[in-house]
Amino acid sequence: MSLIIKHCRSNGITSSFNLRIWRLNSTSMDVAAKKGEEEEEFRVLDILKKRDKVQKKVARRNDVQPDRADRMAVDQNWGNVWPGPKTFHPSSVPLPIRQGYVPKGQAPPGKKANAELMKIPNFLHLTPPVVKAQCEAIKQYCTEWPKLLNSEEAIEKHYPVEVITSDYCHASPSIRNPLARIVTLRVKLATLNLDKHARDKFLRLVGDRYDEKTDLVTITADRCPARKQNLDYVDYLLTACYHESLNVEEWEKDKTEDDMEYYDWDKNASKKSLVQWYLRMKNENVDLKDEQFIEYDISQIPNAESYKNAVSSLMNDGENESTVNNYAKEVRALLGLPEKLVV
Amino acid sequence: MENLPSPAIELDKLFKRVELEMRGIDPAVLLSYSWFCVAAASHLGIEVTKNWALRKAEKERHTLLRCVHIYKKHKVQYEIRTYFRFIHLQRLTGSTCDTYLEYIERNLPEGCALKVTKVECVKMPDYITTSGKDI
Structure with a gap:
């Protein structure tokens, strides 16, 4: 039933629509016919162009508001x-x-x-x-900065570890910047309280991440895609290096004089020759073993302590004018030679 | 259910130093923006240690041979200039830092970029300070 009604309605609409089109067509045709009649006059040649000179009066609106900037209160x-x-x-x-x-x-x-x-x-x-x-x-x-942390020393004492991260804010299609994942951890080596062996091992593990001048260990992580992961990784690296440096392995006892990271005078040939020289001076023919040389007390030899320091500083700090001069002075004192003449 | 452990108190972070690096194509806009940053910092009670700009812009140059075939003298050079400005802030707590940076980043003008480097100071972890001797 409804279908039939729909059909009838659509029929009715189409018929009326057709009618309208027909009317429209007829009216437009009428207008064209009228226009044709009007334009049939010849155009007049206007040589002096008098018509164009007449300016059209521009209709100005009277109700245009004045500029807003002029009406602002002071x-x-x-x-x-x-x-x-x-x-x-x-x-x-x-x-x-x-x-x-x-x-x-x-x-x-x-x-x-x-x-x-x-x-x-x-x-x-x-x-x-x-x-x-x-x-x-x-x-x-x-919130306020804690008042007791009012100096660099205080901050360093209570919060020795520095974690450095970067945030980026820029106009680009993506709000993410891959550089934001990088995390750097800095810590002073002195705050880790390592003993002599552990410190040496820690430095060997860390390698060039340690700066001697500032005593800072800098560990940078950028291998993970997220900052949190890098932060965890940096923490892990520090912890692992620290605990590994505390361990003493069996093979570490095989460390020889060539592996030493610094010059130890007591274990070197310099001490051996000094002791031998001293014993020969006293006309004592004693055959000493290597351990006895190392344990030999040099306090009984005059000027030996300062000679030891001079040799150590020459070897550890490198050759420069002051260490070499100091070495020369100590050798003269040890051998009982006169002071160097200043010409 | 009632004996759930109370959530651990989350301590505020402490930032020893915060370094703002802004770069843009217009030095005048950067100057105004840095003035705004310093003014906001002073109103919020943040110490500003340094505030400076590079004397010259960083120039990225590209040379192009205009002629298709030969004639090396018909070369043109295009350059992109990037101006820099730096502000260093000192001693911010985590909440202050978040508030300040949010305010500043929301008011970043067009054509400028901001890089914030935060130096956070952290306590030495427990497993390094104490347990070293036990192992």
Whole structure:
């Protein structure tokens, strides 16, 4: 039943629609016919062009409002006029701004219809009173720095580890920056409280990540895709190096003089020759073993202690003028030679 | 159910130093923005230790031979200039740092980029300070 009704209705509509089209066609045809009759007159040649000279009167509207910038009160709240970042609009800014490059001697163009002013990002929404008011509003979320941590030493004492990360904020299709994953950990070696063996082992494990001048160990991790993972990895590296350096392995006892990281005078040939020389001076023919040489007390030899220090500093700190001169002085004192003559 | 352990108190982070590096195509805009950053920091009671700009822009140059075939003298050079500005802040707590950075990053003008390097100071972990001797 409903189908039939629908059919009937659609039929009725189409018929009326056809009618309308027909009417429209007829009217348009009528108009064309009338136009044809009017345009049949010949055009007149206007040699002096008198007709064009007559200026058309431009109808000016009387109800155009004056510029908004001119009607602003002097004591208005500027933050309400310009609440957020917006392209420059001349009618909203009551300032005689000029901007643009012009030949010498001319004034730059004014603010109206000035593209130069619209191109540059403006800070009209961040005027000093507005910034102050906004800061007052967000100050409730801030907390004070603890008062006892008022110096670098205090911070370093209680919080010796530094974790350095970077955040990036820029206009690009993606808000993510892969560089933000990098985490750097810095710690002073002295704060780890390592003993002599552990320190040596730690430095060998860490390699060139240790800076001698500042005593800082810097561990950087960028191998994981997320910052959290890198942070965990850096922590793991520090912990692993620390505990590994505390371990003493069996093979570490095989360390020879060549593997030493510094010059130990007591275990070197220098001490052996000194002791031998001293014994020969006293006409004692004693055959000493290597361990006895190492354990030999040199305090009974005059000037031996300072000679030891001179040799050690020469070997450890490298040859420079002061160490070499010091060595020369100590050798003269040891052998009982006269002081060097200053010519 | 009632004997659930109370959630551990999350301590605020401590940032020894926060370094802002802003780069942009217009030095005047960067100057205004740095002024805004310093003003906001002073209102929030954050110490600003340093505030400076590079004397010259970093220039990325590309040389192009305009002629298709020969004539090496018809070369043009295009360059992209990037201006830098730096601000160093000192001693911020985690909440202060978050608030300040959120405020600043929301007001970053067009054509500028901001890199924030945070130096957080952390306590030495327990497993390094104490347990070293036990193992």
